Amino acid sequence: MSAPAPFAGGHGRLASFRRLLASDVRYGLGAVAPRLGLVVAMTLLVTFMSAVVLLVHFPQAGHVTWGEAALLVWRGILPYSPALGEPFKFPMAWFALLVAVCYMAADYPFRDLGGMGAHLIVASRSRWAWWLAKCGWVVAVALACWLATLAVAAVVALASGGGLALGVRPAVAAVLNAGRSEVVNAAASLVASGGGAEAAAADATLAVWPAMLAALACLVAILLVQTVFSLLVHPVVGMVASVAVLFFSAYFRVWWLPGQYLMLARTDELMRAGFHPWAGALLALGIAAVAVAAGGLVFSRKDILGRDDDR
C-alpha cells in the first residue's frame, strides 16, 4: 500500500516539512525495518563474541553491567601506532556493526527520489522541505540503531545478573583492551597478578554514558554526510565514504575524524589524554550543519528528473 498524500491540505514550507517528515519517519523507517534486524543481529553477534573473549580472559567477571555490555559493542580500539612495526589490526566488531548501520541508512532517500519523492517535491513546492525531512529520517535511523544496541546491551546485562548500572569496572575495560589510564592499568596489573576476584568485585566507576551520547551525535553526522553522497552520486559511493571515515578514524588519532568518538576506548574516561565527549558532540554538530546546508544547496539545483539509472 502506498503512502497517503502528505499534501492533501495546508500550505507553507514549515507545514510541508512537517508532513514530509512524518511520512518519512512512518514509512521510511518501515521500509528499512528488516535492516534494523540486521543491525540487531550484528549487535548480538558482536556482544556474544566479545562476551566469550571477556569470560575466557577474565572468568571472575561473573556478570556485565549495562555500561559494560555497551562497551562490548562500542569499544573500538585504542590508538594505533605504526611506529611500533605491528600491522594495523582493524576493529572488525565495531566496523561490522557500523557498516550494518550505514547500510540501513544507505538508499531510502535515493530510492524515494526515484519514485514517489519526485512527485512529493513538486507537491510540496520546496526541495528544501524534502531534503530536511530526509535529514530528519537519517536522525531517526541513527537513533533507532543506537537504541537497538543499547536495548540488546540491557537484555544481556539483565540476563547476566549485572543489572542496569551505567558504569564500567576498570578490570573489564582492561581485559577488553578498551582503556589505558592509571585506573585501568592498575586493574590490568591486578588481573594479571591473580587478583581477578578482587578486580571483579570493584565498583563500576567508569562512566561511559557521556561518550555514548557523543557517539550518537557522531553517528548522525556520518550518516548525514553519507546521505549527501548517496543522493548526489550513488548510495554505494556514500557507503564507501563512510567506510573511509571509519577506517581513517580507527587508524589515526585525530580529533577531527568523527569516528574517534564512536570508540569508547578512546574517551578520556578510559584513556589518558583521550577525547572528551563534548568535543565529539561539537564536532558532530558542525559536520551535521555543513552536511545539511551543503547537501540542501546542491540538491536544490540538481536535475532530479533526468536520471536513467535504476534504484
Place this chain on the structure above:
Amino acid sequence: MPRRSGAARATGRASAFPALVHLELRRAFAGRLFAVCLVLGVGIAVAAAVDSIVRYRDFTAEGLPYLETSYRSQFAKSAFTQWMPMSVLRSVPNLFFFAAPLLVALAYSWSWRSDLMGGYAAQLLTRAPRGRVYAAKALAAFAAGATVVGVPLLVNLAVVLCFVPAFTPSIVDVVYTGLWVRVFLSSLLYTQPVLYVVVRLALDMLLAGLWATAVLAFSCLARNRVAIVALPYIAAIVVKYVSENVYMLVGRDWGSLTVLDQLKARGDAYYYGWGPVLLDAAVLLVFSVVVPLLARRRDVL
C-alpha cells in the same frame, strides 16, 4: 543501410555468444558507475603512491649519512616493498583493500538485476538463451571487477617506480617492511620480485573478478541494488571477524579467509597461504555457478 547497434547485433543472432560478450563488455566498461569506481580506486592508489614516495625519501635521507660507517637498513624500502599490496603497515593502502570489495561489486555486478527490473533483459532473453546471456554478463562483471582492482594496482606501481629504485628487497630488512617469511609467496618476493608482482597482480585480479561474479550471482536472489553490493561485503566482514575470534580462542589459525585480507600480501591479523586462497576462490566460484543454476527456473520477465 543504417548501422545496427551492439544490442541489435547481439540479439539478432540467438547463438552469437561472442556478440553477447562484446555487448556486455561494452556496457560494463562504458558505464558511469564503472568509471566512478575506477576513479575512486585510482585516486586512492595515487595517494598511496605519493605516501610511499615521501616515506621512502624520508627513510633514505635519515640513513644515508651513515652509509659508510654503519648499516641502518638504508635500502630497506624498494619499489616492490612500497607497492600497495605490500604496504601492510600503512593507512591508505589498507583503505584501498577495505573498500575494494565494494568498488568491485559496484562496477557491474548489479547489472543482471538492473536489466531485469528495467525491462532491458526482456529484449535479450527473448532472443538468446538465458544461460548465454547470464554467462556473457558474468564474464563482463569478472572483467570489470578485475579491472577496478588491477588498474589502480598498476597505476600505483608505475608511480612508485618513477621515484623509488626497484632493487630486490632483502629479508634482512624485514623489520622495516613487515613482510616476514610467513607472508604468502615471500620466497618469490625476496628472489624474483618482478615475477612476484606479476603473480600478485594476477591473483588479485582473479579474486576481484570472482568476487564480482559471486555478487552477480547474489543478484539472482536479491532485488535492491545497494543490498546486492553491501550484503556480500557485510558477510565478508562477519566471516573475517568471527574467524579471527575463533582463531584467538582456540589458539591456532587456519589463515585469513576473506578477500579483505587476501588481496594484500598478508592479513592484518593473520597470515594466509595457498589453502585459504584456494578455498576462498573455490567458494566464490561455486557460489557464482550454483546460485544462477538453481535460479534458472525462476520467472525473470
